[in-house]
Amino acid sequence: MQDQTAATRKGRPPAKAHDAHVDLIAVVVAVTDQEPSVLTVGQANALPSGPFELGHRSLQSGLRAWVEQQTGHQLGYIEQLYTFADRDRIGEQRQQRVISISYLALTRAEHAAGPSKRAWRSWYDFFPWEDHRSGAPPVIADTLLPRLLAWVDERDHDPLKRERWQRAAIAFGFDGRDWNEELVLQRYELLYEAALVEEATRGSEPNKSLPISGISMIADHRRILATGIARLRSKIKYRPVVFELMPPAFTFLQLQRTVEALSGRLVHKPNFRRLIEQQELVEETGETTADTVGRPAKLFRFRHAVLDERVVAGTKLPLSRA
Amino acid sequence: MQDQTAATRKGRPPAKAHDAHVDLIAVVVAVTDQEPSVLTVGQANALPSGPFELGHRSLQSGLRAWVEQQTGHQLGYIEQLYTFADRDRIGEQRQQRVISISYLALTRAEHAAGPSKRAWRSWYDFFPWEDHRSGAPPVIADTLLPRLLAWVDERDHDPLKRERWQRAAIAFGFDGRDWNEELVLQRYELLYEAALVEEATRGSEPNKSLPISGISMIADHRRILATGIARLRSKIKYRPVVFELMPPAFTFLQLQRTVEALSGRLVHKPNFRRLIEQQELVEETGETTADTVGRPAKLFRFRHAVLDERVVAGTKLPLSRA
DNA sequence: TCAAAAGTGTTATCCTTACACCCATGT
DNA sequence: ACATGGGTGTAAGGATAACACTTTTGA
Numbered sequence: 001m002q003d004q005t006a007a008t009r010k011g012r013p014p015a016k017a018h019d020a021h022v023d024l025i026a027v028v029v030a031v032t033d034q035e036p037s038v039l040t041v042g043q044a045n046a047l048p049s050g051p052f053e054l055g056h057r058s059l060q061s062g063l064r065a066w067v068e069q070q071t072g073h074q075l076g077y078i079e080q081l082y083t084f085a086d087r088d089r090i091g092e093q094r095q096q097r098v099i100s101i102s103y104l105a106l107t108r109a110e111h112a113a114g115p116s117k118r119a120w121r122s123w124y125d126f127f128p129w130e131d132h133r134s135g136a137p138p139v140i141a142d143t144l145l146p147r148l149l150a151w152v153d154e155r156d157h158d159p160l161k162r163e164r165w166q167r168a169a170i171a172f173g174f175d176g177r178d179w180n181e182e183l184v185l186q187r188y189e190l191l192y193e194a195a196l197v198e199e200a201t202r203g204s205e206p207n208k209s210l211p212i213s214g215i216s217m218i219a220d221h222r223r224i225l226a227t228g229i230a231r232l233r234s235k236i237k238y239r240p241v242v243f244e245l246m247p248p249a250f251t252f253l254q255l256q257r258t259v260e261a262l263s264g265r266l267v268h269k270p271n272f273r274r275l276i277e278q279q280e281l282v283e284e285t286g287e288t289t290a291d292t293v294g295r296p297a298k299l300f301r302f303r304h305a306v307l308d309e310r311v312v313a314g315t316k317l318p319l320s321r322a
Numbered sequence: 323m324q325d326q327t328a329a330t331r332k333g334r335p336p337a338k339a340h341d342a343h344v345d346l347i348a349v350v351v352a353v354t355d356q357e358p359s360v361l362t363v364g365q366a367n368a369l370p371s372g373p374f375e376l377g378h379r380s381l382q383s384g385l386r387a388w389v390e391q392q393t394g395h396q397l398g399y400i401e402q403l404y405t406f407a408d409r410d411r412i413g414e415q416r417q418q419r420v421i422s423i424s425y426l427a428l429t430r431a432e433h434a435a436g437p438s439k440r441a442w443r444s445w446y447d448f449f450p451w452e453d454h455r456s457g458a459p460p461v462i463a464d465t466l467l468p469r470l471l472a473w474v475d476e477r478d479h480d481p482l483k484r485e486r487w488q489r490a491a492i493a494f495g496f497d498g499r500d501w502n503e504e505l506v507l508q509r510y511e512l513l514y515e516a517a518l519v520e521e522a523t524r525g526s527e528p529n530k531s532l533p534i535s536g537i538s539m540i541a542d543h544r545r546i547l548a549t550g551i552a553r554l555r556s557k558i559k560y561r562p563v564v565f566e567l568m569p570p571a572f573t574f575l576q577l578q579r580t581v582e583a584l585s586g587r588l589v590h591k592p593n594f595r596r597l598i599e600q601q602e603l604v605e606e607t608g609e610t611t612a613d614t615v616g617r618p619a620k621l622f623r624f625r626h627a628v629l630d631e632r633v634v635a636g637t638k639l640p641l642s643r644a
Numbered sequence: 645t646c647a648a649a650a651g652t653g654t655t656a657t658c659c660t661t662a663c664a665c666c667c668a669t670g671t
Numbered sequence: 672a673c674a675t676g677g678g679t680g681t682a683a684g685g686a687t688a689a690c691a692c693t694t695t696t697g698a
Contacts, residue, residue: 237638
C-alpha cells in the first residue's frame with residue numbers, strides 16, 4: 001500500500017502553474033460589558049489576517065501568530081469556519097488564486113497584551129439589525145423593510161416577486177414569522193443582493209440614494225464575520241463553548257447576559273438556570289459576589305470534566321431496541 | 323473605503339515565497355442496496371481528488387470537474403468538510419505546502435456515466451466497526467477491545483491509564499455506555515493512536531503482530547472519509563439531506579433503510595414514519611409499489627418546498643417573551 | 645394459512661415553556 | 672419600604688419512546 005501514496009500526486013502538473021496564495025483570517029470574539037465584540041485591525045474595518053507561511057507549523061499556529069502580531073492577543077479556542085477562493089490579479093495580466101481560510105476564535109478581552117484594547121468593536125456595529133435584545137431594532141422596520149419591498153418590486157412577474165418576498169420574510173421574520181437569530185449569513189447575503197450594504201455597490205459609482213445600515217469592512221470580511229456569528233449562535237446551543245468567553249468564576253446572570261449578547265435575544269432566567277444546572281455544566285466555587293445591588297449571587301465555574309465525560313450527542317432518530 | 327482593500331495585502335511578501343499547492347478531495351456518497359457507498363479511484367483505496375486550477379471557476383466547480391473526469395460521475399449536493407495543510411517535499415530540499423480542501427457530496431449511484439460502476443465501495447469496508455445494524459460487530463469485542471486494553475496498559479501510571487480507557491470507552495461504548503454513531507472520527511483517531519490501523523504504521527517497518535481491521539487508504543484519505551461520514555451522520559438529524567440519496571419516488575421503508583445504512587443503526591419503524599410525516603417532509607405520489615412481498619406500500623416524494631418554507635432552526639435556549 | 649411488510653392507536657415519560665412566587669441585600 | 676437581582680415550585684403542553692395491534696398482499 002505504501003507505494004500507492006504516489007498515486008495521489010499522479011495528475012499534478014508543474015507546481016508553479018497554479019499554486020495559490022493562502023490567507024488566514026480570524027474572527028476573534030469576546031464578550032465585554034454584555035457586548036459581543038470582535039477583534040479588528042486597521043481602521044476597525046478589517047479582520048486580523050495574514051498569509052500562511054512555510055515557517056508556520058500548522059494552519060492554526062499560523063493564525064495564532066498573525067493575530068498575536070497584529071493585535072497582541074493570544075488565542076485560546078479556535079475552530080475552522082470556511083475556505084473560499086478568489087481570483088486575484090498580480091502584476092500585469094498574470095492571475096493568481098487566493099485561498100482564504102477563515103477561523104472562529106473565542107477569548108476574553110482581558111487576555112490582550114499590547115496595542116489591542118481599542119481594536120475591539122461590538123459586532124452589532126456591523127450588523128445593527130441583529131440585536132433583538134430590546135425587541136426588533138427600529139432599523140428593520142424603518143429602513144430595511146421598505147427597501148426590501150422596493151427590491152421585491154424590481155421583479156416583473158408575480159412568482160418572482162413572491163420568491164424574493166418569501167426569502168426576505170423568512171430571513172427577517174416578516175409576515176408574523178418568528179425571528180431566527182441563526183440566519184445571520186442569509187440576512188447579510190440578502191441585503192447584499194438587494195444592494196443595501198456598502199460592499200455590494202463597490203466598483204459602481206456611488207448611488208445618491210445611499211445604502212445604509214451597518215459599518216462595512218474591507219473585501220469580504222463582513223461576510224466572514226457574519227459566518228462566524230452564525231456559527232457561534234448555532235454552536236452555543238449544543239456545545240458548551242460560551243464558557244470560553246467567561247472569566248474563571250461567574251454568576252448565572254453573567255453567563256446568561258453573555259448568551260444573550262451572542263444570540264441577540266433575551267432568555268428566560270429561571271429556565272436558563274435549570275438548563276445549565278441539569279446538564280451539570282457548572283459547579284459552585286463556594287464564593288458569592290459582592291455585587292452593588294440585589295442579593296449576592298453564588299459564583300460558579302465551568303466543569304471542565306464534562307468535556308471528557310460526555311459527548312452531548314444529539315439523537316433525533318427513533319432508534320429501535322436490540 | 324474602497325482604497326483600503328489594499329490594506330489586506332499589506333504584509334504579503336513576494337508571491338512565490340510560500341505559495342501553496344491546493345488539492346480538492348471529495349467524499350462522494352450514495353446508498354445502493356442498503357449499503358452506504360463511497361466513490362473511490364485507483365485500487366479502490368483513494369478518494370477522487372485533483373489540484374485546484376486556474377481554469378476552475380470556483381472550488382466547487384473544480385471539484386466537480388475532477389470527480390467527473392476521474393469517475394464519470396456528476397455531483398449534486400456538495401458541502402465543504404474541512405481544510406488542512408501538510409508539508410510536502412518536492413524535488414531536493416525545497417519544501418512546499420499542500421492545502422487540501424475536502425468536500426462531502428451526495429448522489430445516487432445510478433447517476434454514473436462511464437467507467438465508474440465498480441468504483442463504489444461500502445464505507446463499512448473501511449470502517450467495519452461502524453456498522454451496528456445487526457448489533458455491535460464482532461470485530462469490536464474480538465479484536466479492538468483486547469488491543470485497546472493493551473494500549474491502555476502501555477501507560478505506567480494509573481491516571482494515564484484511566485484517561486486512555488475513558489476515551490476508548492466513550493468512543494466505543496464500553497463499560498455499559500451507549501454507542502454513539504457520530505463519533506466516527508474520534509474512533510478512527512483513537513485506533514490510529516493505538517496503531518490499530520495500517521496508516522499509523524507507515525514509515526516504520528511492518529510489525530509482526532499486524533494491525534488490522536478495515537481497508538486502509540492512501541495518505542490521509544481514510545481520515546477524510548471518517549470526517550465525511552461523521553458529518554453526514556450528524557446532519558441527517560437536523561437537515562433533510564437524506565433525500566439527496568433517494569430516487570424521485572420511494573417508500574417509507576426504503577427511506578428508513580437508507581437512514582439506517584448511513585447511521586449504522588436500526589430505527590423504529592412506526593416512530594420513524596411519524597417523525598417524517600409530522601415534519602411534512604414528504605407527500606404521496608399516488609402510486610404504490612409492486613413489491614414482491616408484503617403489502618404494497620405507498621410511494622412518496624420529497625417536498626422540495628420545505629427547503630424554502632422552513633428553516634428547521636433548532637432553538638435550545640429558553641427564550642423569554644417580550 | 646402464513647410470512648412479510650404496511651400502517652394505526654395508545655400510553656408513559658421526559659423535556660420545554662410559562663407562570664407564580666419567595667429570598668436576600670442595599671438604599 | 673422597595674427596588675434589584677437571586678433562586679425555587681409547579682403545572683400545562685408537546686415531543687419521544689415503547690408496546691400492541693390491525694391491514695394487505697404474495698406464496
